[in-house]
Amino acid sequence: MIESEVFRALADPTRRAVLERVAAREMSVGELKSHFAVSQPAISQHLAALKGAGLVAERRQGRFAYYRADPTGITPLLSWVERYRAFWPERIEKLKDVLKGMDP
Amino acid sequence: MIESEVFRALADPTRRAVLERVAAREMSVGELKSHFAVSQPAISQHLAALKGAGLVAERRQGRFAYYRADPTGITPLLSWVERYRAFWPERIEKLKDVLKGMDP
DNA sequence: CTTTCTCATAAGTATGTACTTATATGTTGA
DNA sequence: TCAACATATAAGTACATACTTATGAGAAAG
Structure with a gap:
C-alpha cells in the first residue's frame, strides 16, 4: 500500500532529514552525503526508499544523479x-x- | 523523537486500522480484537505503540480498558x-x- | 475464597531495516 | 585507452518489529 510506504519512508529521522535537504533545493548524492555522517551507499538506499514512496524525483546527468523532493508525494x-x-x-x-x- | 514515534506508529497498516476504529468511537480491547485477525496481545501491543506516540488515550474501568483516539496526537x-x-x-x-x- | 473474565506482560521467533564494506556500472577527462 | 570519479547494487550484520503462545495481575461473579 502506498500509504504504508510513505509513512515507513518518513519514520526514519535520517531519511526525513534527507528529504528536507532535497526539498530545500535539488542536490547530487555526493553533496547530500556531505551533510550526513553515514556512508554514500546509505544515502543512496535512503533515496531509493524515498523514491519508492514517491517523495523524491531523480534527474540523471552524466555520472551525477540529482534528487529533488516531489511535492505531490x-x-x-x-x-x-x-x-x-x-x-x-x-x-x-x-x-x-x-x-x-x-x-x- | 516524538515525530518518529508518530510516523513509526502509523507505518503499520494494522495499527492504522486500529486507530481508525478507535477514532470512530471508544472501544474496549476485546471489541477491538473482534475486528482483526490477530491475537489479543497483538492488539494490546499495537495500542501501547499508539499510546506511546500520543495517538490514543486510555480509560480504565473495572477489568475493561477503553481506548479512544486522541485528536491532538x-x-x-x-x-x-x-x-x-x-x-x-x-x-x-x-x-x-x-x-x-x-x-x- | 476461588473461578472466570479482561487485559497486559514475558519470552521466543521470523522477518524487516539501517547500516557497513566490497564491488559493479557507467562517465569523464588525461 | 584508462584511471579517477559518482553512484548503485550486493552481501553481511546488528538491531527493531510484528507476531505468536504462555503466563501474570486485577476485578467481578459464583
Missing part, C-alpha cells in the same frame, strides 16, 4: 489525515480545501 | 508537514491556518 499522507474528518468535526474541513488546491 | 505530523512551507510556497499556507485552529 505527501498527498497520500494528507489524504489519510483527511479521512479523520468524522473524528475531527470542523477542523478538518480546511484541510480538505488544501487538498482540493493540490494537483490531483 | 497527529499534531506533530501536521507540524512536520507545515515545515515544508518553503517548498510548497502557496498551498501550505492554508494548512497553517488549520494548525492555528487546533488546540496547542
Whole structure:
C-alpha cells in the first residue's frame, strides 16, 4: 500500500532529514552525503526508499544523479489525515480545501 | 523523537486500522480484537505503540480498558508537514491556518 | 475464597531495516 | 585507452518489529 510506504519512508529521522535537504533545493548524492555522517551507499538506499514512496524525483546527468523532493508525494499522507474528518468535526474541513488546491 | 514515534506508529497498516476504529468511537480491547485477525496481545501491543506516540488515550474501568483516539496526537505530523512551507510556497499556507485552529 | 473474565506482560521467533564494506556500472577527462 | 570519479547494487550484520503462545495481575461473579 502506498500509504504504508510513505509513512515507513518518513519514520526514519535520517531519511526525513534527507528529504528536507532535497526539498530545500535539488542536490547530487555526493553533496547530500556531505551533510550526513553515514556512508554514500546509505544515502543512496535512503533515496531509493524515498523514491519508492514517491517523495523524491531523480534527474540523471552524466555520472551525477540529482534528487529533488516531489511535492505531490505527501498527498497520500494528507489524504489519510483527511479521512479523520468524522473524528475531527470542523477542523478538518480546511484541510480538505488544501487538498482540493493540490494537483490531483 | 516524538515525530518518529508518530510516523513509526502509523507505518503499520494494522495499527492504522486500529486507530481508525478507535477514532470512530471508544472501544474496549476485546471489541477491538473482534475486528482483526490477530491475537489479543497483538492488539494490546499495537495500542501501547499508539499510546506511546500520543495517538490514543486510555480509560480504565473495572477489568475493561477503553481506548479512544486522541485528536491532538497527529499534531506533530501536521507540524512536520507545515515545515515544508518553503517548498510548497502557496498551498501550505492554508494548512497553517488549520494548525492555528487546533488546540496547542 | 476461588473461578472466570479482561487485559497486559514475558519470552521466543521470523522477518524487516539501517547500516557497513566490497564491488559493479557507467562517465569523464588525461 | 584508462584511471579517477559518482553512484548503485550486493552481501553481511546488528538491531527493531510484528507476531505468536504462555503466563501474570486485577476485578467481578459464583
